[in-house]
Amino acid sequence: xxxxxxxxxxxxxxxxxxxxxxxxxxxxxxxxxxxxxxxxxxxxxxxxxxxxxxxxxxxxxxxxxxxxxxxxxxxxxxxxxxxxxxxxxxxxxxxxxxxxxxxxxxxxxxxxxxxxxxxxxxxxxxxxxxxxxxxxxxxxxxxxxxxxxxxxxxxxxxxxxxxxxxxxxxxxxxxxxxxxxxxxxxxxxxxxxxxxxxxxxxxxxxxxxxxxxxxxxxxxxxxxxxxxxxxxxxxxxxxxxxxxxxxxxxxxxxxxxxxxxxxxxxxxxxxxxxxxxxxxxxxxxxxxxxxxxxxxxxxxxxxxxxxxxxxxxxxxxxxxxxxxxxxxxxxxxxxxxxxxxxxxxxxxxxxxxxxxxxxxxxxxxxxxxxxxxxxxxxxxxxxxxxxxxxxxxxxxxxxxxxxxxxxxxxxxxxxxxxxxxxxxxxxxxxxxxxxxxxx
Numbered sequence: 236x237x238x239x240x241x242x243x244x245x246x247x248x249x250x251x252x253x254x255x256x257x258x259x260x261x262x263x264x265x266x267x268x269x270x271x272x273x274x275x276x277x278x279x280x281x282x283x284x285x286x287x288x289x290x291x292x293x294x295x296x297x298x299x300x301x302x303x304x305x306x307x308x309x310x311x312x313x314x315x316x317x318x319x320x321x322x323x324x325x326x327x328x329x330x331x332x333x334x335x336x337x338x339x340x341x342x343x344x345x346x347x348x349x350x351x352x353x354x355x356x357x358x359x360x361x362x363x364x365x366x367x368x369x370x371x372x373x374x375x376x377x378x379x380x381x382x383x384x385x386x387x388x389x390x391x392x393x394x395x396x397x398x399x400x401x402x403x404x405x406x407x408x409x410x411x412x413x414x415x416x417x418x419x420x421x422x423x424x425x426x427x428x429x430x431x432x433x434x435x436x437x438x439x440x441x442x443x444x445x446x447x448x449x450x451x452x453x454x455x456x457x458x459x460x461x462x463x464x465x466x467x468x469x470x471x472x473x474x475x476x477x478x479x480x481x482x483x484x485x486x487x488x489x490x491x492x493x494x495x496x497x498x499x500x501x502x503x504x505x506x507x508x509x510x511x512x513x514x515x516x517x518x519x520x521x522x523x524x525x526x527x528x529x530x531x532x533x534x535x536x537x538x539x540x541x542x543x544x545x546x547x548x549x550x551x552x553x554x555x556x557x558x559x560x561x562x563x564x565x566x567x568x569x570x571x572x573x574x575x576x577x578x579x580x581x582x583x584x585x586x587x588x589x590x591x592x593x594x595x596x597x598x599x600x601x602x603x604x605x606x607x608x609x610x611x612x613x614x615x616x617x618x619x620x621x622x623x624x625x626x627x628x629x630x631x632x633x634x635x636x637x638x639x640x641x642x643x644x645x646x647x648x649x650x651x652x653x654x655x656x657x658x659x660x661x662x663x664x665x666x667x668x669x670x671x672x673x674x
Contacts, residue, residue: 237292261393261490262289264302265362265369266497268537268551272522272564275506276606279522279562282499283532286492287484288360288371290393295486300495302478304533342550344382346408348372348390356412358490359392364399366534368550371492381536381550382406393490476531500530508567508610512574512598518610520564527553527560539565570608570649571601576674580660590667593628595660602649609648616641616661617673624671628662 239255264287271280285302289295348359355376362369363380364387370380382388384404391397395412402408478497486493504522520541532553539546546565553560580595602608618641619626629636634643634657649655665671 259289259291261391262291264288264495266533266535268535269540270537270549270551270562270564271540272506272520272542274542274606275520275604275608278501279504279524280499280501281530283497283535285495285497286369287486287495288490288492289486290488290490292488294488295484297483297485300480300484300486302480302495302497304476304531342381342383343379344386344388344402344406344408345379346377346388346410348376348378348392348410348412350395350412351414356392356395359390359395359410359412360490360492361410362389363387364389366554368535371490381548502527504562506609508570508608509613510570510572510600510610511613512572513614516572516574517566517568518570518572518600520567522562522564524560524562525558527556537562541565541567567604569602569604570610571599571603572612573599574614575599577658585667588666588668589664590669591662591664592671592673593660593662594673595630595658597656597658600647600649600655600657602651602653602655605651607648607650609646612645612647612657614643614659616643616659617663623666625664626661627664628660630661631659633657634659 239257241253241255264285266283267286269280269282269284271282273280287300346361348356348361350356355372357372357374357376359372359376359378360369361372361378361380363382366386368381370378372378382402384402384406386402388400388402388408388410389397390400390410390412392412394415396415398410398412400408400410480495480497482496484493484495502524504524507521507523508518509521510518532551534554535551537549537551539549541564549563549565551562575597577595577597580593582593584591584593596614598612598614600610600612616629616631616636617626626641631643634645636643643659645657647655647657663671663673
């Protein structure tokens, strides 16, 4: 139970209503996106939503929700070194993170959250520090999310001290949370516009409550159309943008994420396929969007839908985007790319103390779709790091060569139901008593 004491000074007797603004901890939001592409001749449909969570101590029932890009939790106070108390650490049985499907997914981190006794903590919030990517632990304390080695994960839960953990190369996280015995002092969420409800003591009337959470921004460009179906009022402040969600929402005091729709847009995009068949024998559909800055988007996970099929998740990386926002829309099985070593044109020869390996490759691109596509194919030549190793006779007809990285790039237009064939080759000369990895 909390109590607010207000002191009022007035020169004369008066009556009036009060608006109370107060701050609570363990509350916030992060965005996720739904990216839908009907086909490569149609615009992209972008829907973004807020994942709202709170553990303020009371349920928010049928509230008016405001989502803000402001962050009242940023701290400008110098750090203080507090006393360091030693205590015994007891051996515990640490639960292991579960890997979905039995194998790792690229750019995905798997983790488990547990307390000092080894008990898992369901509903704990996990977010990438400095970004808007986040998730919640499931009923077993397990979680998975898009992040890369070197990212810092902030793990928090009601009644526990927040932990910051750096993602390692193995992409698994074991987050042990310690109980918080100090005063609750972190500030994340602003709630305002509530009137005193005399019927339940020191509470607030749910019908009059409005909540402001930090988090997102907005639009208007010629190639972007905003959906008229969602009723969201956007207001711009000097340093933040606020989304006023007209539909009331109920956010319970359980730390779980609740989805609130913010807005939707249709955006014209230039679609292009990309393939690196040496690494992966699949073609990835990408979309290039200009004037995306007008949307004021935040980084976050994106659910990908292409031609009515769910393709998985990607990361909307707006922090590293330039004038053009590049979206990776996942694999398209309608475009087949195959890389083959032509054995009849490849050979090995021994001359004196040296060995010469000649390699010739063919890359076949088949477009099984109903319309022509633009596709970029990338491969590479090896780079010598010793003077006794020589790379010679490079052949890469129709491609561009990067002299520094030795990467070769083809840009093709593939017609429907037809194949395109490209080739490249090279020769490596090195001492015959040595072994090189040339595959």
